[in-house]
Amino acid sequence: MVNTMTTTDKEKEENSMKTIYKAAQVKRKSIATFTKDRNVLQVSSDITDVPAELYTMIHWIMVGPAEKLETEKRTRVVDRATLTVSQNIMYGFKSSAQVKYKPSSESASFRSPHARENPQVLGLALTIHHDTRNKKLMNLLNAHGYSVSHGRALLMETALANAVVENTRAYQGLYVPPFLRKGTFVFFAADNTDFAEDTRDGKGTTHGTITAVYQKIDPSKEPVAEPLIIGDAQSLSVTPYHIDILHCDKPKPQHAKRSEQFAISKGISESYQLTHLGWVVASALSRMKAGEISSNIPCWAGYNSLLSESLPLTQVGALPLLPEVAHEWSTLLTVIMQANQLRKLAVGEDHPTVITFDTALYEKVVQLLDARPDLKQMVVPRLGELHVVMAALRALGASMENSGIDDTWMEADVYGPATTRQILQCTHYKRALHAHIYSYVALYEMALEEFFKDNPQLKYVCLKATEGVEAACSATRNADLELHLQAGEALSKLFFAMDRIKYKRLWPRYIADMHDLRINHPQTWEEQHAGNISVTKSVTPFVSVGADHACEHLNKLMKIRSGIIGISNNANARQRFFMVTPELSRLSKEFKSQFDMEADRTTEHHELGPSAVKRAHGTIDKIKAAILSHGNPFTTEGESCTM
Numbered sequence: 001m002v003n004t005m006t007t008t009d010k011e012k013e014e015n016s017m018k019t020i021y022k023a024a025q026v027k028r029k030s031i032a033t034f035t036k037d038r039n040v041l042q043v044s045s046d047i048t049d050v051p052a053e054l055y056t057m058i059h060w061i062m063v064g065p066a067e068k069l070e071t072e073k074r075t076r077v078v079d080r081a082t083l084t085v086s087q088n089i090m091y092g093f094k095s096s097a098q099v100k101y102k103p104s105s106e107s108a109s110f111r112s113p114h115a116r117e118n119p120q121v122l123g124l125a126l127t128i129h130h131d132t133r134n135k136k137l138m139n140l141l142n143a144h145g146y147s148v149s150h151g152r153a154l155l156m157e158t159a160l161a162n163a164v165v166e167n168t169r170a171y172q173g174l175y176v177p178p179f180l181r182k183g184t185f186v187f188f189a190a191d192n193t194d195f196a197e198d199t200r201d202g203k204g205t206t207h208g209t210i211t212a213v214y215q216k217i218d219p220s221k222e223p224v225a226e227p228l229i230i231g232d233a234q235s236l237s238v239t240p241y242h243i244d245i246l247h248c249d250k251p252k253p254q255h256a257k258r259s260e261q262f263a264i265s266k267g268i269s270e271s272y273q274l275t276h277l278g279w280v281v282a283s284a285l286s287r288m289k290a291g292e293i294s295s296n297i298p299c300w301a302g303y304n305s306l307l308s309e310s311l312p313l314t315q316v317g318a319l320p321l322l323p324e325v326a327h328e329w330s331t332l333l334t335v336i337m338q339a340n341q342l343r344k345l346a347v348g349e350d351h352p353t354v355i356t357f358d359t360a361l362y363e364k365v366v367q368l369l370d371a372r373p374d375l376k377q378m379v380v381p382r383l384g385e386l387h388v389v390m391a392a393l394r395a396l397g398a399s400m401e402n403s404g405i406d407d408t409w410m411e412a413d414v415y416g417p418a419t420t421r422q423i424l425q426c427t428h429y430k431r432a433l434h435a436h437i438y439s440y441v442a443l444y445e446m447a448l449e450e451f452f453k454d455n456p457q458l459k460y461v462c463l464k465a466t467e468g469v470e471a472a473c474s475a476t477r478n479a480d481l482e483l484h485l486q487a488g489e490a491l492s493k494l495f496f497a498m499d500r501i502k503y504k505r506l507w508p509r510y511i512a513d514m515h516d517l518r519i520n521h522p523q524t525w526e527e528q529h530a531g532n533i534s535v536t537k538s539v540t541p542f543v544s545v546g547a548d549h550a551c552e553h554l555n556k557l558m559k560i561r562s563g564i565i566g567i568s569n570n571a572n573a574r575q576r577f578f579m580v581t582p583e584l585s586r587l588s589k590e591f592k593s594q595f596d597m598e599a600d601r602t603t604e605h606h607e608l609g610p611s612a613v614k615r616a617h618g619t620i621d622k623i624k625a626a627i628l629s630h631g632n633p634f635t636t637e638g639e640s641c642t643m
Contacts, residue, residue, distance in 0.1 A: 027057060030052075042119040043588075050086040055082060088120065090116055117148060121148050122148060125156070126591070156233070158235070160228070164579045168241065170225070177225070180213065180345070182346060186343055187214050187355070189384070189550065190326060191209070191361070192210075192326035193208050193209065194206065208321040208578060211322070212318050213318060217313045217314065224345050241575065245324055254371050272471060276470070301607045302608040304477070305542035305605035306605075308541035310541050311531055321582070322334060323578055336379055340379065352379060354524065356382040356383070357384060362506060362510070382514075385472065386429070388472065389476075391495070392495070395465075395494050395495060396498075400424065409623065433473065436466050447463070449634075468487055472487040475487050478544065479531035481525075557589070
């Protein structure tokens with residue numbers, strides 16, 4: 001009986017192996033005959049990138065015959081894993097000719113044919129190359145069959161750079177990003193960029209200028225340029241290309257005269273003030289009534305996200321880096337003219353070119369435009385919101401330094417000495433903003449307590465200044481042009497009071513120029529009024545950022561964590577790097593987006609979470625207790641001090 005069972009088991013095993021062999025033969029045939037046109041470099045994949053027979057078999061191995069799982073997310077995870085494994089199998093596939101080939105050396109391995117390359121192995125290699133430029137890591141992944149080799153990635157990078165060069169030839173030396181659409185408003189930002197290059201003496205590091213391009217996503221509109229056509233580079237030599245840097249001497253200072261006076265607003269709108277007051281009072285009363293750390297009122301950003309609506313998403317791109325520092329006059333003129341050409345291709349002559357700079361560059365651009373009336377009519381420079389808010393936070397920190405509030409942060413064990421210094425000098429934007437908001441709520445709560453005691457002697461120095469910063473941030477996050485200008489006028493007082501020389505001179509000029517848009521360029525005013533002053537990357541409300549802030553994000557995305565080596569001393573490598581980096585960053589982002597790496601994030605603001613609310617109220621309690629340990633500042637008799 002035992003022998004019979006053993007024989008039956010062996011027969012079943014043999015039959016199973018025969019079935020598996022037949023299935024494998026079918027899959028090998030489907031892989032061998034599978035073809036797909038890949039003139040366009042793809043890093044995102046779908047079911048059409050693999051044979052249906054192979055995909056189905058891998059799917060059955062993973063989850064059986066089930067087509068869908070209980071949740072959409074689980075289904076997406078399995079589908080993506082199936083697609084990834086299928087593409088890795090295709091890349092590791094060896095043809096019959098390769099199997100039968102007799103190499104001349106025992107150490108000879110297989111040569112990976114380019115025909116087997118697919119979006120998965122290419123996308124992973126280019127992403128790792130972009131993020132780390134680590135040759136050993138890439139070759140390790142290649143040895144496991146997960147990606148192409150480092151050498152192949154360099155060839156693909158060269159092919160991509162050559163495709164960018166071909167794009168510029170079609171537009172007289174100007175690169176036109178493939179995402180750019182006709183008839184949709186486009187705006188820009190420019191900034192200096194430097195890379196942590198490792199040189200022998202620490203000198204001669206690589207610097208350049210980045211120009212970011214922003215446009216609301218509208219698939220219905222016709223693209224300006226065709227997708228990049230990627231050839232097959234045979235060497236690392238990039239097609240020769242030279243960006244003509246327009247010559248520009250330092251302009252003579254001009255006295256800018258205004259032909260018309262704009263109407264000064266009466267301050268921040270009443271609707272915003274009432275909304276903001278509602279949050280402060282509700283937060284304070286809930287804490288005063290319920291006790292410590294038990295309020296459910298969300299903090300400032302979370303509260304505003306509940307009252308805000310999602311904004312249309314913005315497509316973000318960049319031009320090839322200019323191999324010159326941004327603060328040179330010739331570089332600035334070149335950036336302006338490139339942006340002007342792109343604007344004409346997208347919207348024609350209907351709008352001027354709107355481009356955002358940081359303070360140092362804005363000062364020079366204004367001087368350049370005052371000396372060039374021909375440019376002034378078609379260019380509207382903007383002063384970046386991020387840099388303005390950071391300047392306001394530095395001014396606010398200067399007013400608070402040695403006032404006792406900075407000491408209470410350390411006494412309350414909320415921030416350490418080094419972090420407190422970061423906050424006062426605003427070298428860390430997010431920490432500084434949160435610290436001032438927490439202090440604002442603590443002080444406002446003490447003021448309300450005294451108000452309810454009928455004490456009229458209140459001092460609002462810190463409160464008023466912080467409110468202006470909060471309004472400016474709210475305007476950017478909600479892409480609200482009116483509030484942006486109203487908050488801007490409020491910040492002007494802070495810049496003058498704290499003697500911020502550049503901002504108290506340039507900021508009023510900027511506010512006046514923006515008001516002029518309503519009369520001189522009404523269509524552009526309407527576009528900006530519709531939200532084209534901020535960049536929106538998420539459907540979550542109240543998370544938009546200024547154009548300069550988005551440019552900093554793009555700048556960070558393009559930088560390599562481990563640094564770059566030998567770029568300055570190798571003209572070909574430098575050209576390849578400057579031409580391909582923006583497109584390589586876009587491909588890296590596209591590849592990562594298909595894996596639901598951020599799928600666990602909800603569509604609501606992160607500061608609405610219970611832990612965030614609890615942490616915020618706990619911090620406010622500690623700051624308030626530390627201040628009250630020295631006495632309530634709102635009970636001091638004296639004249640009201642306002643700013």
